Amino acid sequence: MKTVVTDSLVIGGGLAGLRVAIASQSRGFDTIVLSLTPAKRSHSAAAQGGMQASLGATIKGAGDNEDVHFSDTVKGSDWLCDQKVARMFVNTAPKAIRELATWGVPWSRVRRGERQVVIDAEKITITERDEAHGLIAARDFGGTKKWRTCYTSDGTGHSMLYAMDNKAIALGIPVHDRKEAIALIHENGICQGAVVRDLITGELIAYVAKATTIASGGYGRLYSVSTNAVICEGIGAAIALETGIATLGNMEAVQFHPTAIVPVGILTTEGCRGDGGILRDKDGYRFMPDYEPEKKELASRDVVSRRMTEHMRKGKGVASRYGDHLWLDITLLGKQHINKELREVKDICHYFLGIDPATDFIPVRPTQHYSMGGIRTRYTGESTSMPGLFAAGEAACWDMHGFNRLGGNSVAETAVAGMIVGEYVADYCATHTLNFKSSTIEHFVDIERQKIDELLNRSTGEDVFQIKKSMQKVMMDKVGIFRSGDKLESAVQQLRSLLDESKNIAIHNKIASSNPELVEAIRVPKMLKLALTVACGALARTESRGAHAREDFPERNDRDWLKRTLVNWEDSQADMPTLSYEPLDIMTMEIPPGSRGYGIDNTIPHPDTAVRKKQIEEMHAGMPPNANRYTIQSALMSYEVPEKYQGKNERIGEGFK
């Protein structure tokens, strides 16, 4: 048996994983990154529109700061994010952007003087300040008060990932690609690494490490139509779940992006609407202002996706052989703008639809896009229940997104969480020794070898492709944008029986080395367990919050549901996960629950909300008149950040104020 020993093992070669690896390697710890694909092909590269950070250099971002970004993020989360983590995040995001600038990201820069922009379907001239010329620019995105999304055309993730991976190469960090972690190794509840399958040779290798970080992205491919890359199957979260010890959080919080193209589900960035694009129905009518008069197309993603679905249900969708869709109209932005700032969108329209978005409308429909749920961690990124296991990025429920993530906050999370969690991973490596027994390692490798042998030897049984398709259809039809008790009930039953069938998968291709069917057969039972955590969490949560919309429970219910869903799979033979809940304490919140400002506010309040609001008012009243925003903030809520990222952020015209 081959065993590789390291200090810091990172599973996932996207932005978050690479940044964690850079942090631990830079602190002198031996670091290895595992990746399904070459690191530069990770799904981070698909992030188009940009990364949020409150730099405030563009005139439309003037007055922005951490407080405004924080408030947008908390509102966006529908108050179920961890506000301390959101604070860590907003404070570090400007540093992350600036770090990436020194590492080579060619962020778009502010150009002094007048320029024409489209806001609310009207052409308006804005004037950028002379002194801001050459600083990092930002565009508008949904659910934000300021223009805060920094970008490189609509290939932001690509530029960020290339800079990050190049930095990792410069530091000599090995990326072992075409390797898949299929189980975690643990003893006495402490994570000690992973059992890894080489996707070319089929060899099983034990990677033993002090700290293991899962940064393998989301679980979008549980659904039949998703904007996610085909590798986003949630296996990182699933192997954590399968330990029976690590818990996952908020798995039912699944985001649908308003504008993926029909039928293939490829994303067109929120930047399309941020830059002035609008949504139209079958009559060419711009319908969003009727539903959301204030934010219109730039309401939060969950809201726009629901409004679009509602509108199509009223018969206003454009009928097509692939079902109804609506139109995204960016023609008003003009050819020049599209060619420069939305060129990936232009390419996607050209290659997959045969249309030119400068002259034609784009057929779009809300489509699965992001997983707010993931491995539940403390603010340090370490699992709340399994020492030695860390998670960062979309794979984690670090919990800055709560039940709805803002556009531009996900690539921002990857870079920021990578910086912060990476420091805590390094701290962990510095303070822990690696004590492992080879018998434990062999035990875990043997279990996996046995499972694979069974799959290769079983002559008759279920077809893995059929099971996967059925699962994806159940998730799509019954655990989608609008949910209800009866559908979810039936989804859970169907998923249980699929999980049962998956114990009897027989594969046609009996090769132990590179074998795509075997890869599916290893993954699909794991995916079914994840699908059950999503469906069970959704069934149990009898309220509507953020991306979780229950038609039978339309109110946001703070009284009973201001709590995070936790899920684990204690018994590997069980056919259902175990749910539990982690209440959020309003009395320690910087911003107690309130209205997000969309539709009617039908929230059932929590009794603590009024108490905390009054307390905060009194705190404000008791402040000295010259108290600055930092003093006020720290009086309201305390939070921790690694020392090297504690500094205040400078802004043009503001200094460090």
Place this chain on the structure above:
Amino acid sequence: MSSKHAHNATQDKPRIQEKRIAVEGRTLEFRIFKYNPQIKEDRPTIVTHTLTEAPGMTIFIALNEIREKFDRSLQFDFVCRSGICGSCGMIINGKPGLACRTLTSEFADGVISLLPLPVFELIGDLSVNTGKFMRSMSEKVETWIHSEQQKQIDLCRLEEKMEPDLADEIYELDRCIECGCCISACATKRMRDQFLGAVGFIKVARFEIDTRDNRSDADWYHVIGSDEGVFGCMALMGCEDNCPKDLPHQHKIAYLRRKMALNAF
């Protein structure tokens, strides 16, 4: 010398929407390279499969259907399936390209032959190890910002300013997705094993204009000032003709040659 012709070629393509409706329901014939080097007794062959064309069908969709229906062992690589990750480069009817964004309707006779990208190490069937190649290219060119000041940067302070035009220009060259199509289309690469190739030159061009990078022309000369570097290029421009991102290879190779030639004297 202009790099514009590739852009024009893309724009002149007819509308796919009209074409794809016209060809719905055709029978497609796929001729696919099959060989698994992991299996000792295996020998390379071409295997033929037929499929019914669906509207909007891409080679990504078709290959997945073929794997599911006819050959569970068929190896190929897709990640983003939207033309941005560079995983799915292969030889499609004789030309390197991205399989995920190639519509089957582009081929009038319905016959589609698929071969793995040459030059790269074969993993199996249509899957090649571009990742290993690109990492080694990155190490050779040192595709990262070389800057002494970088170490002292205070992340709390305003970032260093950059001319907006320069940022845009760097981004244009930063769009390479390392798919390997340029390498597979390069005759020089076939003759000179150590030839850097267009993917490497475009990286040099990208870092060369970046004011954050302190490397001098003399430094670059060490990387590309030889027959293994920019002087080895025979100017057949297979790179420019086959780059899925329409990068200005021709222009940049010519520029680097002039620059390196000046540096040599």
